[in-house]
Amino acid sequence: MGHPNIAVVVMDTARATETVPADPTITPTLAELADEGTAYSNAFTSAPWTLPSHASLFTGTYASRHGAHGGHTYLDEGYTTLAETLAGAGYETVGISNNTWITEEFGFARGFETFHKTWQLVQSATDLGEVTRAEHARGKLDAFVSEAFSGNPIVNGLNAIYDEFVRTNADDGAAHTTDWLADWLGKRDGDRPFFCFANYIEPHIEYRPPREYAEPFLPEGTYEEAIAIRQDPRAYDVGEYAITEEEFALLEGLYRGELAYLDAKLGEFRAALEAAGEWEDTVLVVCGDHGENIGDHGFLGHQYNVYDTLLHVPLVIHGGPEPAADEDELIQLLDLFPTLLDLAGVDAPAAREQAQGRSLLTRETPRESVIAEYVSPQPSMAQLEERFGSIPDSLYEYDRSLRAIRTDEYKYIRGSDGSEELYDVEQDPEERFEIAATEPEIAAELAAELEGWADSFEHADVDEAVEMAEATKGRLRDLGYL
Template sequence: MAGKPNVVLLVTDTTRRDDASDSAVAPTLAELAEAGTRATRAFSTAPWTLPAHASMLTGSYPSKHGAYTGHERLDESLPTLPALLGDAGYETVCVSNNTWLSSASGFDRGFDEFRQMWQLLQSDTSLGEIVQVTEGSRVDAVARELFEGSPLVNGVNALYQSLVRNRDRNDDGAARSTRWIENWLEGRSGDQPFFLLANYIEPHLEYRPPRRLAEEHLPADVTYDEAMAVPQEPWEYLAGNVTLSDRELRALRGLYRAEIAAVDEQIAAIREALREAGEWEDTVFVVTADHGENVGDHGLMDHQYCLYDTLVHVPLVVHGGAFTGYGDLTELVSLVDLAPTLLDAAGVRADDARATFQGRSFHPATHARSREFVVSEYMAPQPSMAALEHHVGDLPAHVEKHDRSLRAIRTRSHAFVRGSDGSRSLYDLRSDPGETTDVAASNPRTAADLGETLDEWLDSFEHANVDDAVTIDGRRKAQLERLGYLQ
């Protein structure tokens, strides 16, 4: 590559590594991995969108950047990847389909263009989502929100939600996002390199893949109509109010895999758009996920209340520049490593900012030492027990146990998880990759050693001061509830 390369970071929301690594599900991703670099042991810092994206952009763990439950905002205390690339002469653009990745959550910092695809006209007022998710008092809610900010902008966004976004219930913004990116690439002029971050949310509940893809990925004994009739109510399932058979869970897994396949088609379309714009050969192209998903795994649904590999082991493929033809990267990698790695790919030093990073570059030219461990953090239950009880009724004891924070430390051989309630779990990943058997009692020395390592790590940096809670107003609560984040 001559000069500074473009950097494209595609985040396929809620995508677990095992399904995304199946070439029958994600053939484009498999092609990129074959031609580029595939990190086979890549892990998220958190099991949900807000803290995971904050880690990608700041190179720091949730304990340091402070964007998590109770303080749902990325503050300005740490430098961000888009701001650093912007200072180095990059045009910076974000295309988001997840309301956590929004200007209201502080993620627009450093971006020249920040597109919230649930809106036609960009605005901090999120009335368009109110039209979709508010029941019963919808007219009153719309009336209240219409006159916040610009009534004209709000009205246009409400019509856009009703007439355009709601027309195709099998698309959560993927096709519109890709079209916007295609048009943006076609309309660019000049030689300025760019950084593009795009979030595709299709694999997130509720699963509504196109019928053609669903029928391709459903089990042979399940029809499309049967699969779409299976309840997709994670909190009712958790509480035991909804019981799903093995066949129904397999049906949901098929729908989920079809959603990943749908995003894979968008990845192919963006690759083609870069080729048509003459930018592909000058682009470092990254595909990853913010976290995974439980589809009945460990008795759980959605992506909360645990730090199993089903939630934190994520796909990570890089193509372009020094990553082309590199093959499999089998060392431990964390999402905090993306920021320094992509700065290296762009040839940007940013020494002061790098001093704040907890990540280390895995760029092939750095020859950095391998990680001994990665950490994942779940700083508070989301939804809270109170929110769950409000929505599903009295909670059984097996649900109340999730009222805790969790931290996990993972080596190549073991995963150790510690809860704020004093719980400790240890899994031997060599003999039990599915993390089904807790061996902490039979391996006390290993559990103690990993606990000590976790404590040393926690003592090695200054933690974020997030005593000031972030207030989420009614309209954002409605948006988030649509995604299953009960408030």
């Protein structure tokens, strides 16, 4: 294959519960890719939310090392990214994002010749999102006037109109993403191979799939009822409102509808690659960056814990040589960094030296464990207090960092507050029964292994908060992060 094209599609917030193995009644395109390629049944992210997980995917390093997490929401330049590495090897590099975290504002556009944000008609560093969020005409005018002359006023005006009147409240990012990618593929000129990264956000809160994709997973006639359910993870955390079991069941139906909708657009992306004559020369990787709790463990969304509902994700690789790693062995998403360099035929010794993952093409022995981190709460307790005033005392239990180590048999979680949890994931895959007190030797063994791992590399020295634009904060609030 020489230097093949590399396409990485992140199904943001896609958890293994609905996607491993790929269910043709929910995700037929993913199921077809899995049948034709390699589907890993035990793939785990190294962080339970978007920013640190993508930073690990882009650099091949854990959050403690790359330093992008809740306490420092920026991917610093200390580590080279996959896009930078492939660009240096002659690849055309193109990225498209539907997630506010994955932009140049947080350090994720480095190495991309073209980087497109789907919420802007004309790409600009100025975000007019506050215009859209203002509820009344005067508020919209004030928001526009305050930002209009930051950058190009004409561009800002076009983006404000696009965000306010053209984009809809229903999920349309996947359609826009696929159309944009198809247009780019149709206009490509040149012989260089490409590296294409795409973040599709549809399974992320708020779940608003088109009716035709949601209704197969909902009781008849309940689509409007399901859409009307409040979806605000942070307000749910602080007890501002409750969700019944019946409502969680409806939200699960919407979530599956989101996956089905995204999968249809994934099929269109494949068709676009075929139409452009690039399919046979392309290695396509499809993965989730983290999972989701939809009432699981008492949570809504993907913060404050490291259960498998957040860490276990789909991973399918289509094209390229047969991987050496078995489909059922433990895989980390950061293994993709050296794997993709191998697939691209790129040496890049400095980039390989930084990577903490192991290539799926060349490794001889399976992993015995995978590790994940939740370095800092996002949002912090202070941010919750700023939004809600007082918060329940129980929430302060989340004011800690977490590390987890998981083998085929056991999962051990250690908190910076000294807390520990142990689960027999072979017998109790839903992590319902905590057994640290009854299995102290196993807990101690895994705790020692986790501590040894943490001591085996230099950690990033970053703890300062990163300033962000008000419009960015608004978009992140919409996604349940603030």
